[in-house]
Amino acid sequence: MGEMDTLKKEADGLKTQIEAARKAVNDTTMAAVASGVAAAPRVQLKNRKTLKGHLAKIYGLHWSADNRHMVSASQDGKLLIWDTYTGNKVYAVPLKSSWVMSCSMAPSGNLVASGGLDNMCTIVNIKAASPKTLRELDAHEGYLSHSRFLSDTEILTASGDTTCCLWDLETGKQKVIYKSHVGDCMCLAVSPDQNSFISGACDSSAKLWDVRDGGCKQTFIGHTSDINAIAFFPSGTAVITGSDDCTLKMYDLRADQEVNGYQDAALNAGVTSVSLSSSGRLIFAGYDNFNCNIWDSLKAEKVGVLSGHDNRVSCIGVPDDGLGICTGSWDSFLKIWN
Amino acid sequence: MSNNNASSNLVIAQRVVKQLRLEASVRRIKVSQAAVDLKNFCLQNAHKDPLLMGVPSSDNPFRPPKSCSLF
Numbered sequence: 045m046g047e048m049d050t051l052k053k054e055a056d057g058l059k060t061q062i063e064a065a066r067k068a069v070n071d072t073t074m075a076a077v078a079s080g081v082a083a084a085p086r087v088q089l090k091n092r093k094t095l096k097g098h099l100a101k102i103y104g105l106h107w108s109a110d111n112r113h114m115v116s117a118s119q120d121g122k123l124l125i126w127d128t129y130t131g132n133k134v135y136a137v138p139l140k141s142s143w144v145m146s147c148s149m150a151p152s153g154n155l156v157a158s159g160g161l162d163n164m165c166t167i168v169n170i171k172a173a174s175p176k177t178l179r180e181l182d183a184h185e186g187y188l189s190h191s192r193f194l195s196d197t198e199i200l201t202a203s204g205d206t207t208c209c210l211w212d213l214e215t216g217k218q219k220v221i222y223k224s225h226v227g228d229c230m231c232l233a234v235s236p237d238q239n240s241f242i243s244g245a246c247d248s249s250a251k252l253w254d255v256r257d258g259g260c261k262q263t264f265i266g267h268t269s270d271i272n273a274i275a276f277f278p279s280g281t282a283v284i285t286g287s288d289d290c291t292l293k294m295y296d297l298r299a300d301q302e303v304n305g306y307q308d309a310a311l312n313a314g315v316t317s318v319s320l321s322s323s324g325r326l327i328f329a330g331y332d333n334f335n336c337n338i339w340d341s342l343k344a345e346k347v348g349v350l351s352g353h354d355n356r357v358s359c360i361g362v363p364d365d366g367l368g369i370c371t372g373s374w375d376s377f378l379k380i381w382n
Numbered sequence: 383m384s385n386n387n388a389s390s391n392l393v394i395a396q397r398v399v400k401q402l403r404l405e406a407s408v409r410r411i412k413v414s415q416a417a418v419d420l421k422n423f424c425l426q427n428a429h430k431d432p433l434l435m436g437v438p439s440s441d442n443p444f445r446p447p448k449s450c451s452l453f
Contacts, residue, residue, distance in 0.1 A: 051395040058402035069412045077417035081425070084434065092444035112443070129443045224401060263405055279423045281416070299416040300408050323427035324420070325434055342421055367432045368444050380444050382437050 066301040074294070074304040078342035084325055087338050087348035089369070093131050095378040097124055101355070102372040103160070104146040107363040108153050114361070114370060115156045116378055117147035123158055125149075125170060128370070128380055137168050137175045150193035155213075157199055159188030165201050167213060179216045184209065189230045194238055194255070202229035208243050210255065222253050224260040230272050236280040244271030250285050252297060264295040266302045273318040273329075277341070284341070286315030286329050294341065306339045308346060317359045322366030330357030336371050350381055 100120035107114050113134065114126045121142030125135040143161035150156070155178065159165040165181040165188050186204030193199045194210075198219070202208045208222040208229055227247030234241045240261070244250045250271055252262040264283070273286035282296045282303070291307040292315055306327065313333035320327055320341070327339040328350070336357050338348035355374035362369050368382040428434055439445055 047392060048395060051392070051399050054399050055395070055402055058399065058406050062402070062406050065406065065410060069410045071412050072414040072417065074413075074417045074420070077414065077421055081421060087433070089433065092442070259404075260401060261404075262408060263401075277420065277423075278427070279420065282420055294420075296413070296416040296420065298411045299413045300410045301413070303413055303417055303420070321431050321433040323424050323431035323434060325424040325428060325431060342424055362433070365432075366430075367437060367442075369433060382433060382442065382444060 069299055081342055083343065084340040084347050087326065089350060089381040091352050091379050091381055093380040095126055095131055097133050098376045100376060101374040102376060102378065103144055103358055105359045105361050105370055105372040105378060106148045107361050108149050109151040109364055110153055111363040111365040113153065115147050115149045116372055117144045117158050119144060123147055123156055135170050135175055145187060146190045148191045148193055150196050152196050155196055157191045159191060161187050163187055165191050179213055181211050181216060183218050186228065190232050192232060192234050200232055200241055202232040202243055204228040208232060220258040222258055224251055230270060231274045233274050233276050235276055242274055242283050244274040244285050246270040250274060250283060250295065262300055266293055272316050275318050275320055278320065278322060278324045284318055284327055286318040288314035290314055292318060292327060292329055304344050306344050316357060319360045319362045319369065321362060328360055328369055330360045330371060332356050336360060352379055
């Protein structure tokens with residue numbers, strides 16, 4: 045009993061110490077720094093394409109590194125791979141379990157991954173003569189909420205079992221397990237240099253991890269509910285999180301704290317998804333209220349809205365070349381805007 | 383049974399303290415410097431951000447070409 049009390053006291057003391065250290069470097073606000081910056085132009089993006097084909101709620105989408113193809117996942121039990129320039133479906137991958145929560149495509153374009161309530165991450169080779177299951181990564185003890193390939197041989201997963209994991213696709217085994225969250229992991233994003241990644245969880249915190257040694261390097265707090273979406277700012281030095289508390293936050297990795305917040309008293313819908321334009325100036329956030337709001341990342345002002353979906357916007361993505369943005373919805377459609 | 387729970391709670395508490403010690407030792411830069419760097423990144427890359435600057439119709443891969451020739 046004595047030792048538990050000592051440890052609790054030490055933990056509380058360290059938390060206070062961290063708060064104080066963060067406060068000590070908090071010498072200004074982003075609002076002050078951005079006050080001299082010209083306002084972002086009123087962003088009016090048009091819906092250029094609507095991709096129709098799924099028969100149920102869309103839960104995930106991911107652009108190919110070729111900026112043209114995209115994979116989407118729906119609880120109709122299919123992954124569809126699209127040619128977004130023509131709007132045509134290129135491949136359809138039937139899923140063993142229709143309770144899919146996420147999908148991703150490898151940078152090479154050869155592999156796609158999906159997973160959900162089956163607790164597994166299934167890897168499929170879409171360039172084989174007919175889409176062929178390469179691996180079923182089966183070790184998580186909770187649902188698979190997110191995945192991102194590092195290459196054709198390694199993939200990162202986030203799970204409802206509160207851990208994230210790095211898998212070796214050649215063996216199908218776990219290489220590194222990232223343990224520190226105390227709530228379901230809901231999302232992850234890989235740093236531009238691929239040496240670290242960030243995860244968001246139902247414990248309202250975001251964590252920065254070293255990919256190779258499995259260590260949690262930093263923890264970002266402030267949200268008051270589940271973090272559903274997370275993305276790196278393109279410089280790799282900041283992260284944007286979106287939460288069920290209806291706000292987004294920008295955390296700077298080097299200052300180790302929140303440097304900007306994006307909220308509106310009128311908005312009482314949770315954030316489901318987030319993506320940034322290529323300069324980082326625009327934040328696109330999908331909400332439960334069927335819209336996608338566009339925020340000026342520096343001035344924290346709303347500068348536009350993408351409306352057109354008839355149900356929740358569940359996923360969002362900007363391709364590497366930054367030429368457009370795709371929204372995916374529970375209304376079963378994907379829309380491309382620019 | 384209760385002994386096992388007690389010892390595993392202890393291990394968890396020790397891990398939490400170890401992690402907090404690590405996070406407390408992080409080197410932090412001033413928010414003023416961080417914010418200026420983020421601002422500069424945005425401004426320096428603004429001109430090549432298609433969603434910010436707009437995509438000319440001729441270069442827009444998602445927009446069908448205006449004229450169609452039928453033979």
